[in-house]
Amino acid sequence: SQTIHQWPATLVQPVGSPLSLECTVEGTSNPNLYWYRQAAGRGLQLLFYSVGIGQISSEVPQNLSASRPQDRQFILSSKKLLLSDSGFYLCAWSVLSGSNQPQHFGDGTRLSIL
């Protein structure tokens, strides 16, 4: 069966520090991968999605970036965090070719910026 892992579960970082959040998927090949941010336990904001290694699409211009160095690895990064980067970050995957298939989410990273 397929599983998705995100780490760390929680993170407290000072303003201006770098960030690296990692997400890996097991049990499937060539997935679509997504990074979302959820503010205040409400709606989801799509940040990045990827359809293959090295292919990243950005939905929202900001100081975050994403990379996909391997087929089932998706990394969210920042060189300098802002206070506004606080939130709950969720990684998700879906089957590449099936637009009628659901997304499957990891358990998220809660990021607090001090």
Next chain:
Amino acid sequence: AQSVAQPEDQVNVAEGNPLTVKCTYSVSGNPYLFWYVQYPNRGLQFLLKYITGDNLVKGSYGFEAEFNKSQTSFHLKKPSALVSDSALYFCAVRALNTGGFKTIFGAGTRLFVKA
């Protein structure tokens, strides 16, 4: 433009009573519709989806949803609510003409089930 509306921020229901969480959508083309549930400090979990066929779809944990094309709605229902159903519920839509890589989520509806 595609959109999904969940008109209620919060729904309160007594345990054992039926529950409905509302969702309406706006897309061009035929939609694929989804419901997800989120428990505190967890990711979203897929509950059910409508692709085609029977307008009433059944999903996990006794939930079902009714697709109504004329009203562009996809309301989530359960005949008898449990306290453990208390969570945040998201409706989502994908439409064929937008490609296969993006999903539009509603803002979420918080469900409280009282014992």
